[in-house]
Amino acid sequence: MKTAIAAPQIKTAPPELEVINLTKRFGSFTALDQVSIKVTPGSFHALLGENGAGKSTLVKCIMGFYTPTSGEVLVDRQSRAIDSPKDAHHFGLGMVYQHFTSVPAMTVAENLVLSRYDSPQWINWKAEYDRLDAFMATSPFQIDLRTPISQLAAGQKQKLEILKQLYLNSRVLILDEPTSVLTPDEADEVLGLLREEVTAGHLSVLMISHKFREVMAFTDEVTVLRKGKLAGHGYVRDLTVDDMAHMMLGEKTEATPVEKVAIADPRPVLELKDLCADRDNGLPAVCSANLIVNSGEIVGIAGVSGNGQRELVEVLAGQRPRHSGDILVNGEPYQSTRKEMARHQVYTLPEEPLRNACVPHMSVAENMALRTFDCPPQARRGWLLSLSNIRRMAEGLVKVFSVKTPSVDTPVGHLSGGNVQRTVLARELSSTNINLLIAANPCFGLDFSAVDYIHSQILAARNRGVAVLLVSEDLDELLKLSDRIFVISGGELVYESPTAAADIKTLGHKMAGH
Numbered sequence: 448m449k450t451a452i453a454a455p456q457i458k459t460a461p462p463e464l465e466v467i468n469l470t471k472r473f474g475s476f477t478a479l480d481q482v483s484i485k486v487t488p489g490s491f492h493a494l495l496g497e498n499g500a501g502k503s504t505l506v507k508c509i510m511g512f513y514t515p516t517s518g519e520v521l522v523d524r525q526s527r528a529i530d531s532p533k534d535a536h537h538f539g540l541g542m543v544y545q546h547f548t549s550v551p552a553m554t555v556a557e558n559l560v561l562s563r564y565d566s567p568q569w570i571n572w573k574a575e576y577d578r579l580d581a582f583m584a585t586s587p588f589q590i591d592l593r594t595p596i597s598q599l600a601a602g603q604k605q606k607l608e609i610l611k612q613l614y615l616n617s618r619v620l621i622l623d624e625p626t627s628v629l630t631p632d633e634a635d636e637v638l639g640l641l642r643e644e645v646t647a648g649h650l651s652v653l654m655i656s657h658k659f660r661e662v663m664a665f666t667d668e669v670t671v672l673r674k675g676k677l678a679g680h681g682y683v684r685d686l687t688v689d690d691m692a693h694m695m696l697g698e699k700t701e702a703t704p705v706e707k708v709a710i711a712d713p714r715p716v717l718e719l720k721d722l723c724a725d726r727d728n729g730l731p732a733v734c735s736a737n738l739i740v741n742s743g744e745i746v747g748i749a750g751v752s753g754n755g756q757r758e759l760v761e762v763l764a765g766q767r768p769r770h771s772g773d774i775l776v777n778g779e780p781y782q783s784t785r786k787e788m789a790r791h792q793v794y795t796l797p798e799e800p801l802r803n804a805c806v807p808h809m810s811v812a813e814n815m816a817l818r819t820f821d822c823p824p825q826a827r828r829g830w831l832l833s834l835s836n837i838r839r840m841a842e843g844l845v846k847v848f849s850v851k852t853p854s855v856d857t858p859v860g861h862l863s864g865g866n867v868q869r870t871v872l873a874r875e876l877s878s879t880n881i882n883l884l885i886a887a888n889p890c891f892g893l894d895f896s897a898v899d900y901i902h903s904q905i906l907a908a909r910n911r912g913v914a915v916l917l918v919s920e921d922l923d924e925l926l927k928l929s930d931r932i933f934v935i936s937g938g939e940l941v942y943e944s945p946t947a948a949a950d951i952k953t954l955g956h957k958m959a960g961h
């Protein structure tokens with residue numbers, strides 16, 4: 448019988464990681480073209496690029512998820528065959544993802560032991576806890592080993608993802624947008640602690656990021672990809688944000704900002720009256736929510752993830768039954784059916800669009816047609832589909848919304864995260880008759896030029912008279928876009944203010960549940 452053996456906890460120096468002329472093709476599409484990058488031991492390296500530039504493909508090739516078409520991965524100057532994450536682990540490489548991978552019902556200790564590659568069949572918990580206590584005492588972050596994951600805040604969960612890699616003795620950490628689910632304070636804390644480990648020479652970090660502020664504050668070097676090719680490299684001390692943006696975009700010009708205009712005769716479009724909804728486990732998620740969104744108004748809902756926002760949006764999108772209360776759209780009772788959505792012109796941008804707003808194995812064109820496939824010109828008599836019209840419409844939207852996809856026939860599940868987001872945005876924002884738009888974290892995972900674009904689209908919709916409910920974990924986004932702002936905490940709307948009069952400190956306190 449195999450018993451648990453604790454992972455070695457010796458702080459060895461990180462190895463040098465180098466990628467030489469790496470090419471990755473998916474069929475006839477070249478996602479990476481002769482890309483080289485070197486992560487020197489004890490450096491904090493940022494990997495930048497627009498959505499679809501090839502960043503995830505590059506790190507997936509390094510970690511052995513993908514087999515490169517050609518090129519080499521060198522660890523300590525020797526070419527290595529890395530065919531799986533387990534091989535990568537063997538060479539000291541570990542990956543931390545955007546989303547948490549821990550099992551919510553298990554404790555921190557159980558998740559750490561579970562993360563090991565030498566999964567034991569029998570665990571001596573007494574000995575395991577002694578070793579875990581010793582590991583935790585010397586690690587850069589401390590988390591109580593006996594706490595279930597479901598009780599951890601987002602920042603602690605992300606710290607645990609990093610701790611897992613340290614526990615596995617990974618010396619080169621590859622982080623894929625590690626702060627996207629964190630508040631700015633949590634992000635600074637996590638990156639600051641990693642920075643200390645890098646400065647002490649215990650770790651190297653290669654971090655995919657869209658946030659220039661974090662790149663400038665915490666990293667030493669940047670490598671930039673553009674359309675699958677190496678577009679630049681440099682030291683952060685020698686570069687400005689403009690330099691990096693220019694490397695990412697080439698000669699493209701920036702979007703002109705959209706100004707808000709005053710709306711005449713606003714009328715209530717969305718009304719929530721004592722709306723209550725439950726979580727999957729039957730416990731209350733949304734408690735007696737009351738709010739009105741008027742035409743030509745953006746109402747923002749701020750809150751730390753897990754405070755009922757997801758369930759609220761799911762109820763409005765028809766993906767979760769309400770427990771009680773009323774929803775009115777244009778003054779009429781609203782049950783969020785597809786028919787009602789079409790009649791009242793309600794559009795939604797839910798979070799995690801690949802899971803909540805797409806059918807991953809269906810093509811980009813089919814996904815773009817999910818709202819309109821049974822209407823002319825995409826269908827005759829409601830059921831006779833015109834595939835050529837569906838493709839033609841998708842080709843137009845791909846151009847307008849700059850979706851990077853090999854073709855409109857590619858399964859949407861094959862697109863990069865940001866391009867899945869753009870596919871859904873194209874479908875939901877392209878109608879000229881939008882009446883109500885419900886958007887949840889619409890810029891999650893998007894590069895800065897895409898964020899500007901989406902913000903200008905949402906503002907332009909508002910200026911046309913669309914009522915917008917914007918649920919976001921990004922307070923800066925809410926302060927920039929919304930006319931009125933609410934805070935949701937513990938499922939209750941605990942604060943409301945016109946955004947111009949909102950006090951940031953009070954917002955922060957309310958978000959933290961005080």
Ligand SMILES: Nc1ncnc2c1ncn2[C@@H]1O[C@H](COP(=O)(O)OP(=O)(O)OP(=O)(O)O)[C@@H](O)[C@H]1O
Nearest residue numbers: 473478498499500501502503504861862863864865
């Ligand atoms: N399994 C796959 N099959 C076909 N094409 C793919 C596959 N995975 C990625 N691609 C394509 O490769 C390109 C690069 O994708 P990748 O996910 O590496 O981009 P990225 O820079 O990480 O983008 P983002 O910032 O949006 O996450 C995209 O055009 C994507 O559509």
